[in-house]
Amino acid sequence: MPSSTDSPALRGRRRERETLDRLLRDVRAGHSRVLVLRGEAGAGKSALLDYLSEKASAGRVTRAAGVEPESEIAYSALQQLCAPLLGHLDALPQPQRAALATAFGLSAGDPPEGLLIGLAVLGLLAEAASERPLVCIVDDVQWMDRMSEVILTFVARRLDEESVGLVFACRSPGDEQILGSLPELRVDGLPAADARALLDSVLSGPVDDQVRQRILAETRGNPLALLELPRGLTPAQLAFGFGGQAATPLLNRMEEGFQRRIAALPANTRRLLLAAAVEPVGDVTLLWRALDRLRVGPDAVAPAEAAGLVEFGARVRFRHPLVRSAAWRSAEAAELREVHRALAEATDPHHDPDRRAWHRAHAALGPDEEVAGELERSAGRALARGGRSAAASFLERAAELTPDPKSRAARALGAARARLEAGELNQVPDLLAAAESGPLEPLQQAGVDRLRAQVTFAFNPGRAAGPPLLAAARRLEELDFCTARMTYLSAVGAAVRAGRLGGGDLRRAAEAARGVPAGDEPAGLFLTGLTAWSLDGYAPAVPHLRRALEKMTTDENLHLLWLAGPVAHEVWDDVAWYRLTEQAVCFARTTGALSLLPTALTFRAGALVFAGRFADASNLLDEADALGQATGMAPHPSASLTLAAHRGRELPAMELIDATIKDAEARGEGRLLGLAGYARAVLSNGLGQYPAALEAARQATEYEDLAVFNWTLGELVEAAVRVGDADVAAEARERLAQRVGAAGTEWALGVGALADALAGPSGQAEERYREAIERLTPSQLTLQLARARLLYGEWLRRENRRADARTQLRAAHGAFATMGAEAFAERASRKLLATGETVRKRTVGVPVELTPQEAQIARLAVAGRTNPEIGAALFLSPRTVEWHLRKVFTKLDIGSRRELAAALRDH
Incomplete structure (x- = not known):
């Protein structure tokens, strides 16, 4: 058999082969590389993957492919890719080992989170590559199951120095969102000369040059089209190009060509091809068991192989995925059901019950409770493995096959719930409508209302979400108290996010929720506190909100982080935050809690901004963005806005602020408008544009947005003082004082003292500045402390106390320059120059010698974390952690971890 290098499909592919060769060289040199081949069907992607596989054979190669009938089976492609590497499973940390074993059905366990599985796959690839370079090839990604796609996208973004090559092939156009933002190589049509030579190699006789040019134009250099479309056509038939097919899409014409060739085969050979197309993994033993039930013997293979459509070996391999789809789509419905029935009977119900159920479902002619029940059990197993999308597909098909209307409605409702949990929101409304077409118990109908409201909240967490959540909560109140309370909390939370755009939604939700006994656990205390905050004012709410934060001591309560973060700011509790x-x-x-991590990363980034750790915050936000691209869950913009405003780069910050305002108005999310106003006030105060800061802060404080109002009052006091608007400054200071007194924390009292120093009696200014600095110094609020020193230094300079001013301004400038607050650093620099001091240029941000990731790894190593523990914390393989640590040691000129702590301090 000729090598893939000599394949006609690789004619004219020098650029593509060189790219793959470079990838292999990098992998053999110890680096990891990722590449996505994109091109239309027949462009030669599979041939290029064959080329890569052959060239990489000196190392280790593992392959998988998406299969259209298999696209609803959770982890099917991932398991196919990882199966040859499972000998390294024992080398993984126990949580990762257990997660992967559960996902692949190798053992029972709690449903694993997708990110933990991703980390386990990353570790598995790294362990396998530690022996010899590893190349992982995934073809037909457009038909890969959703969980495999999410996990492999995550892994692709985290590969670094593991000697792993991960190469995907994906059909385009139409699937560009799959594996988005990964490095890609477009596989387009062949150059004209190569396309002509390939066409000439398959023409059965002389063809007029104008006809040849027309064929070349129609095929656009697609190698498979050039090879297949002329096949079997006489010169007379080719006289007008491809006849009347020119208006038919090229993909359809190629598939129709394969269908014509299949139709010319003997009946048993066609049945064999259909069975092989429906059986997803090419299991020859299983296939022959099914063919025996179809009364198809081994003699049916020869015509298919002679036609160049399929190869039978250790696995069944179609010449091209279009052959599989042609065989599948050309079958009559009755024939397809017969093949599914044979495959179901041939599948071991103990070894592979889910595929058996799937085949039985497709073999069913009408409603069948036995098959529906089997599918429901498969859904339960899929959920146990963390495959929510697969569970939804099983339940959806089960509902279609359920004869009893009541059971059918319940299964449709279960499918809708699984789709919501899988993030497949667009499919939920139709399933809810299907559930409502059958008889529902009151609790089930309330569940439908709640799911519909949750979908609304997911699509539009602003004004549109609050009323349906409130209606669902009222319906649930007499049916399921715990669910009702959580739904009321969601309704209040949605109204808080709607803010100034919500009309009276917040008051209505709070009044309805007030009658619900709340309890003494965090959710109940948050509900009590927010109800009081909405109806009674700030001071009565503080004890309940603080108590709720104190109660959040266990991991089980962290699903409330979306609320706890803003509440911690509202009551100025930096310790809880x-x-x-x-x-x-x-x-x-x-x-690996996929549902929590983007929120956790965003809120942690916000905490690090206030701690002055801008580089670390930026790293977390980059990670949250990458997760958002992989999962479709966009992170909340709060930390990004806060970071951009304090960095002080005017143009990018204003672009982000303007985009946030536009998005907030479109979504009815008024709290984002307040947040954007706060960000603009911070930016303008940093740049010394005080009238702009005053206007932004005044608009932002027209509504008391949770947490944001507190932050913005401080900006309003500063801006009003700087423009000489004493009345506005006094009013803002008074409103702030009322909240500071009720909160009573060191953070609150420090902020209050700073406002008093700015806008209070002039004779008390220095005492209040000193108090603010004293209260803020013990905290991690490095950014707030630096701003207090800046304001105190500016006051001292105005008092003509230059030496004292230099002390404060020097400390402020150093802090701002180190953290990367460029506008505030420049403002401090100008004031220092005015005192007569020469200001040295400082390196902004993390010292250039260490990248932010290297610095993060070094800090974790100093804290005593092992390489696997650091890898688990940062979603890196231990091998990549080791590689980064070696670079850190070289840069710091040390030889071991024992020297790392001192070297970092000196650095």
Whole structure:
């Protein structure tokens, strides 16, 4: 058999082969590389993958392919790719080992989170590559199951120095969102000369040159089209190109060509091809068991192989995926059901019950409770493995096959719930409509209302979400108290996010929720506190909100982080804020909690901004963005806005603020408008544009947005003082004082003292500045402390106390320059120059010698974390952690971890 290098499909593919050769060289040199081949069907992607596989054969190669009939089976492609590597499973940390074993059905366990499975796959690939370079090839990604796609996208973004090549092939156009943002190589049509030579190699006789040019134009250099479309056509038939097919899409014409060739085969050979197309993994033993039930013997293979459509070996391999789809789509419905029935009978119900159920479902002619029950059990197993999308597909098909209307409605409702949990929101409304077409118990109908409201909240968490959540909560109140309380909390939370755009939604939700006994656990206390905050004012709410934060001591409560974060700011509890955000990130990374991690990363980034750790915050936000691209869950913009405003780069910050305002107005999310106003006020105060800061802060404080109002009052006091508007400054200071007195924390009292120093009696200014600095110094609020020193230094300079001013301004400038607050650093620099001091240029941000990731790894190593523990925390393989640590040691000129702590301090 000729090598793939000599294949006609690789004619004219020099650029593509060189790209793959470079990838292999990098992998053999110890680096990891990722590449996505994109091109239309027949462009030669599979041939290029064959070329890569052959060239990489000196190392280790593992392959998988998406199969259209298999696209609803959770982890099917991932398991196919990882199966040859499972000998390394024992080398993984126990949580990762258990997650992967559960996902693949190798053992029972709690449903694993997708990110933990992703980390396990990353570790598995790294372990396998530690022996010899590893190349992983995944073809037909457009038909890969959703969980495999999410996990492999995650792994692709985390590969670094593991000697792993991960190469995908994906059909385009139409699937560009799959594996988005990964490095890609477009596989287009062949150059004209190569396309002509390939066409000439398959023409059966002389063809007029104008006809040849027309064929070349129609095929656009597609190698498979050039090879297949002329096949079997006489010169007379080719006289007008491809006849009347020119208006038919090229993909359809190629598939129709394969269908014509299949139709010319003997009946048993066609049945064999259909069975092979429906059986997803090419299992020859299983296929022959099914063919025996179809009364198809081995003699049916020869015509298919002679036609160049399929190869039978250790696995069944179609010449091209279009051959599989042609065989599948050309079958009559009755024939397809017969093949599914034979495959179901041939599948071991103990070894592979889910595929057996799937085949039985497709073999069913009408409603069948036995098959529906089997599918429901398969859904339960899929959920146990963390495959929510697969569970939804099983339940959806089960509902279609359920004869009893009541059971059918219940299964449709279960499918809708699974789709929601899988993030496949667009499919939920139709399933809810299907559930409502049958008889529902009151609790089930309330569940339908709640799911519909949750979908609304997911699509539009602003004004549109609150009323349906409130209606669902009222319906649930007499049916399921615990669910009703959580739904009321969601309704209040939605109204809080709607803010100034919500009309009276917040008051209506709070009044309805007030009659619900709340209890003494965090959710109940948050509900009580927010109800009081909405109806009674700030001071009565503080004890309940603080108590709720104190009660959030276990990981089980971290699903409330979306509320706990803003509440911690509302009551100025920086200790709870730092504790909860660190706990949430640690828990989400350890368990792979996909639903929690983007929120945890965003809130932790916000905490790090206030701590002055801008580089670390930026790293977390980049990670949250990457997760959002992989999962479709966009992170909340709060931390990004706060970071951009304090960095002080005017143009990018204003672009982000303007985009946020536009998005907030479109979504009815008024709290984002307040947040954007706060960000603009911070940016303008940093740049010394005080009239702009005053206007932004005044608009933002027209509504008392949770947490944001507190932050913005401080900006309003500063801006009003700077423009000389004493009345506005006094009013803002008074409103702030009322909240500071009720909160009573060191953070609150420090902020209050700073406002008093700015806008209070002039004779008390220095005492209040000193008090603010004293209260803020013990905290992690490095950014707030630097701003207090800046304001105190500016006051001292105005008092003509230059030496004292230099002390404060020097400390402020150093802090701002180190953290990367460029506008505030420049403002401090100008004031220092005015005192007569020469200001040295400082390196902004993390020292250039260490990248942010290297610095993060180094800090974790100093804290005593092992390489696997650091890898689990940062979603890196231990091998990549080791590689980064070696670079850190070289840069710091040290030889071991024992020297790392001192070297970092000196650095």
